[in-house]
Amino acid sequence: MAQALDYLKETPSQTAGPYVHIGLAPGAAGFDIYDRELGWDIAGLEASGERIEVEGLVFDGTGAPVKDVLLEVWQADANGIHAHPEDPRAAEVSPGFRGWGRVITNFDTGLWAFKTVKPGLVPGRSGRTQAPHLNLWIVARGINIGLNTRLYFPEDEALHASDPVLTLIEQQQRRSTLIATRTAPGRYRFDIRLQGEGETVFLDV
Amino acid sequence: MDKPAEFYQRDRDWHPPAFAPTYKTSVSRSPRQALLSLEQSSSEITGPVFGHNDFGALDNDLIKNYAKSGDPIGERIIVHGRVLDETGRPVPNTLVEIWQANASGRYRHKKDTYLAPIDPNFGGCGRTLTDAYGFYYFRTVKPGAYPWRNYVNSWRPAHIHVSVFGSSFSQRLITQMYFEGDPLIAKCPIVNTIPDPEAIDRLIAPLDMNAAIPLDCLAYKFDIVLRGRRSTLFENRLAGN
Ligand SMILES: [Fe+3]
Numbered sequence: 001m002a003q004a005l006d007y008l009k010e011t012p013s014q015t016a017g018p019y020v021h022i023g024l025a026p027g028a029a030g031f032d033i034y035d036r037e038l039g040w041d042i043a044g045l046e047a048s049g050e051r052i053e054v055e056g057l058v059f060d061g062t063g064a065p066v067k068d069v070l071l072e073v074w075q076a077d078a079n080g081i082h083a084h085p086e087d088p089r090a091a092e093v094s095p096g097f098r099g100w101g102r103v104i105t106n107f108d109t110g111l112w113a114f115k116t117v118k119p120g121l122v123p124g125r126s127g128r129t130q131a132p133h134l135n136l137w138i139v140a141r142g143i144n145i146g147l148n149t150r151l152y153f154p155e156d157e158a159l160h161a162s163d164p165v166l167t168l169i170e171q172q173q174r175r176s177t178l179i180a181t182r183t184a185p186g187r188y189r190f191d192i193r194l195q196g197e198g199e200t201v202f203l204d205v
Numbered sequence: 206m207d208k209p210a211e212f213y214q215r216d217r218d219w220h221p222p223a224f225a226p227t228y229k230t231s232v233s234r235s236p237r238q239a240l241l242s243l244e245q246s247s248s249e250i251t252g253p254v255f256g257h258n259d260f261g262a263l264d265n266d267l268i269k270n271y272a273k274s275g276d277p278i279g280e281r282i283i284v285h286g287r288v289l290d291e292t293g294r295p296v297p298n299t300l301v302e303i304w305q306a307n308a309s310g311r312y313r314h315k316k317d318t319y320l321a322p323i324d325p326n327f328g329g330c331g332r333t334l335t336d337a338y339g340f341y342y343f344r345t346v347k348p349g350a351y352p353w354r355n356y357v358n359s360w361r362p363a364h365i366h367v368s369v370f371g372s373s374f375s376q377r378l379i380t381q382m383y384f385e386g387d388p389l390i391a392k393c394p395i396v397n398t399i400p401d402p403e404a405i406d407r408l409i410a411p412l413d414m415n416a417a418i419p420l421d422c423l424a425y426k427f428d429i430v431l432r433g434r435r436s437t438l439f440e441n442r443l444a445g446n
Contacts, residue, residue, distance in 0.1 A: 023304025142230030
């Protein structure tokens with residue numbers, strides 16, 4: 001017998017369920033409890049960069065919009081800096097910028113939308129650069145473990161050709177599932193398909 | 206940032222699979238394609254940082270944080286524990302958020318139509334930061350079991366939903382805490398999305414009489430383990446030489 005490795009096991013995930021709003025967005029559940037809910041303001045008022053708005057739907061495998069989703073966003077600022085002590089440039093992050101937010105869908109339509117600033121180029125591994133992107137995390141009833149994906153911007157097509165994540169996707173046509181559509185200056189549409197035709201590429205991060 | 210220290214790969218066989226047909230809602234909400242595995246970059250190893258300014262003084266006390274005319278009805282309990290990573294190191298200053306039904310199994314949510322009553326003094330959510338050693342605690346009332354539409358006679362065991370951040374977005378986790386001794390645990394289709402019985406045990410909080418407050422409330426202990434992280438020691442040496 002060898003020694004035991006003695007690592008702890010990660011706590012197993014469970015679905016966020018239909019009432020995730022109570023915990024993470026109580027105002028949407030229908031009551032007012034905290035002085036300030038978290039995650040409503042991703043970029044802050046003073047952050048530099050282009051102000052953008054993103055909206056979309058999440059579809060299930062039958063093609064119906066999922067109306068009880070909660071999404072979280074994590075992103076770098078306009079200079080590609082994350083507001084986190086381990087980013088080597090953290091001291092230069094835009095004033096007031098947190099880069100994290102959460103958004104829920106409209107219970108009737110399933111539409112979600114958030115405002116932020118467009119992120120800059122983010123350093124990747126081994127000196128490679130990542131195209132501007134938002135990291136998304138999706139939970140809902142029926143989703144047993146949160147789904148990670150990324151949103152890229154259509155105008156950065158030239159950068160996508162060398163992006164270390166997009167180029168990992170073997171099937172060319174599936175890369176487009178991570179690229180938003182521009183509907184107006186500063187406005188983007190990003191639909192997520194959980195299953196079936198056009199299924200979004202989800203990431204094991 | 207050339208070689209950021211990566212978090213240990215998630216053991217996807219330990220977690221519930223996306224497609225778990227006895228939990229019916231998962232059938233149409235589960236991706237069928239394989240997940241794309243990434244080497245972690247700055248986007249994955251960083252995550253939001255919260256401070257005490259984000260919170261109010263009663264945020265972790267569900268007995269008081271929505272009390273209008275008195276305390277909520279129900280069995281008074283403390284839920285406490287530590288947030289650790291897989292190497293056993295505490296995860297300090299991390300956000301833990303919980304939500305739950307009231308003592309009769311009813312949620313304060315406009316979409317919950319269960320016939321059990323709303324408790325006027327109970328909101329059902331709380332949040333806190335772990336301390337420097339990874340400890341957290343909440344005070345609340347024990348939630349009731351409630352019926353839900355899966356099979357016609359499906360009931361959820363008493364449970365508290367728990368959301369945790371860790372220091373990076375790749376550690377983000379939502380789970381549910383169950384109570385030791387509840388006979389509904391073994392019958393629950395959501396619990397049973399987890400294939401390994403040992404993994405299910407990790408979600409069942411034991412009664413902790415040492416943390417109970419005599420003549421006031423009982424206590425349950427619930428430790429939460431987030432992904433551990435590689436050391437950069439050798440990589441740094443290689444890069445530096
Ligand atoms: Fe629940």
